[in-house]
Amino acid sequence: MPNVLARLGLSTPALRAWAMYDWANSAIFTVVVTAVFPTYFARVPAAGLAGDVGTARYSYATTAALLLAVVLSPVVGAIGDARPVKKRLLATLVGFGALATAALALAGEGDWLAALLAFAAVNVAVNASTVVYDALLPHLARREELDRASSAGYALGYLGGGAALGLALLAILQPGLVGLGGLAAREPSAPTRVAFVGVALWWSLFSIPLLRGVPEPPVHPADGDASAAGGVGAAVREAFAGLAATLRALRAMPDAWRFLLAFILYNDAINTIIRMATVYGSQLGLAQSSLIGAILVVQFVGIPFAFAFGWLAGKVGAKRAILGALAVYGVITAVAYRLETERDFWVLAVLVAMVQGGAQALSRSLYASLVPASRSGEFFGLFSVFNRFGGMLGPLAMGLVTQVTGSSRLGIVSVLAFFLAGGLLLSRVDVDAGRRQALARDGEAGAAG
Numbered sequence: 328m329p330n331v332l333a334r335l336g337l338s339t340p341a342l343r344a345w346a347m348y349d350w351a352n353s354a355i356f357t358v359v360v361t362a363v364f365p366t367y368f369a370r371v372p373a374a375g376l377a378g379d380v381g382t383a384r385y386s387y388a389t390t391a392a393l394l395l396a397v398v399l400s401p402v403v404g405a406i407g408d409a410r411p412v413k414k415r416l417l418a419t420l421v422g423f424g425a426l427a428t429a430a431l432a433l434a435g436e437g438d439w440l441a442a443l444l445a446f447a448a449v450n451v452a453v454n455a456s457t458v459v460y461d462a463l464l465p466h467l468a469r470r471e472e473l474d475r476a477s478s479a480g481y482a483l484g485y486l487g488g489g490a491a492l493g494l495a496l497l498a499i500l501q502p503g504l505v506g507l508g509g510l511a512a513r514e515p516s517a518p519t520r521v522a523f524v525g526v527a528l529w530w531s532l533f534s535i536p537l538l539r540g541v542p543e544p545p546v547h548p549a550d551g552d553a554s555a556a557g558g559v560g561a562a563v564r565e566a567f568a569g570l571a572a573t574l575r576a577l578r579a580m581p582d583a584w585r586f587l588l589a590f591i592l593y594n595d596a597i598n599t600i601i602r603m604a605t606v607y608g609s610q611l612g613l614a615q616s617s618l619i620g621a622i623l624v625v626q627f628v629g630i631p632f633a634f635a636f637g638w639l640a641g642k643v644g645a646k647r648a649i650l651g652a653l654a655v656y657g658v659i660t661a662v663a664y665r666l667e668t669e670r671d672f673w674v675l676a677v678l679v680a681m682v683q684g685g686a687q688a689l690s691r692s693l694y695a696s697l698v699p700a701s702r703s704g705e706f707f708g709l710f711s712v713f714n715r716f717g718g719m720l721g722p723l724a725m726g727l728v729t730q731v732t733g734s735s736r737l738g739i740v741s742v743l744a745f746f747l748a749g750g751l752l753l754s755r756v757d758v759d760a761g762r763r764q765a766l767a768r769d770g771e772a773g774a775a776g
Contacts, residue, residue, distance in 0.1 A: 336475025344540030349480040350487030351533035357488035372442035388443040392450035404708020424452025428527035432520035465700040466544040477692035478637030481684040489626025495522040582761030583697035593749025599721030621676035628680035636685025652686035697761040699768035
């Protein structure tokens with residue numbers, strides 16, 4: 328078993344504990360963000376609102392949450408680099424987010440404001456927590472292990488997210504099988520509320536392995552001395568000033584900078600496919616059961632392919648593996664343009680499952696290898712900022728093209744431009760040179776200490 332785990336990228340107990348957080352937080356993304364809460368919000372809290380009003384308010388809450396996550400990400404990263412509190416930060420964010428997730432169960436009919444406030448809090452907490460989680464990776468894995476470890480985390484995330492979603496749908500669709508039949512008879516929305524509480528517990532309990540099994544990374548004196556006198560408050564005040572300095576430092580590492588720009592473009596397109604696929608399918612008249620089923624397919628089919636991409640990166644390198652995934656996304660865009668039947672949608676889901684986790688996992692590990700490990704929190708805070716801002720461009724482009732042309736099919740094709748531009752920029756990244764630049768920066772930090 329140890330040899331098998333090592334081949335999968337989980338060679339140490341600390342790495343295995345770290346990867347379990349992907350299992351933990353993926354329940355939030357699949358159940359709350361993607362599949363269950365959006366329909367629950369429309370049916371219950373927003374039941375008294377006109378359809379377009381409820382949708383607009385849901386969109387505003389999502390955008391506000393992403394913007395707040397953008398603001399908090401560099402703060403969280405800076406605090407984690409300045410003081411040895413990464414795990415404490417993660418525990419705080421998980422605790423706050425889990426309480427907000429459970430609070431979704433309290434939102435009844437007409438409680439749209441309370442529901443959206445809780446939903447926004449969940450989004451902020453889970454997005455900020457990933458800054459800390461990602462920043463731990465370069466402290467746990469050797470550079471040659473980064474690709475496989477990151478891919479293994481994504482694979483566990485697929486498995487955990489799929490399992491949590493399956494359990495939630497079982498409780499909602501077949502409440503009698505899990506002992507909720509009487510409750511559902513009295514209050515039809517009760518199983519969904521129970522599912523929210525269950526997801527809150529899932530996130531909390533499965534975060535414990537990381538909190539107990541991952542050592543707190545040491546803080547380099549050069550990073551910690553400045554904020555030691557002022558404590559965490561000083562780190563918060565300096566976070567935004569530090570963001571500009573981090574950006575300047577990244578610009579001085581041209582290959583890391585070029586990769587980040589490429590990632591913003593192609594990951595924006597990936598996220599657009601994820602977020603808009605079910606909306607697009609609904610507009611074409613596909614059955615809701617097929618759309619939900621496709622979400623489950625993506626979760627479970629993606630598991631072996633996430634591991635496969637970690638193996639592929641070891642053979643051809645992370646950059647080439649990502650470029651291959653982007654080529655498949657070009658095919659996915661073509662399939663989406665010609666989408667007619669539920670069978671077509673299932674083909675689309677399987678293709679997405681094949682490349683989604685691999686592309687995102689290798690992007691995380693490649694970025695981790697291109698930035699100095701001694702400042703990982705700071706650089707992953709910047710990574711998160713750019714990721715959140717970029718995540719708004721694809722849906723905006725799709726919406727504008729759809730509105731101007733009157734065709735959602737042409738709108739989905741607009742995403743192809745992001746894949747092409749991102750792939751072109753990525754092809755110009757010199758990975759070996761970028762890694763040498765990152766190692767040199769770590770050497771400078773050591774000498775300064």
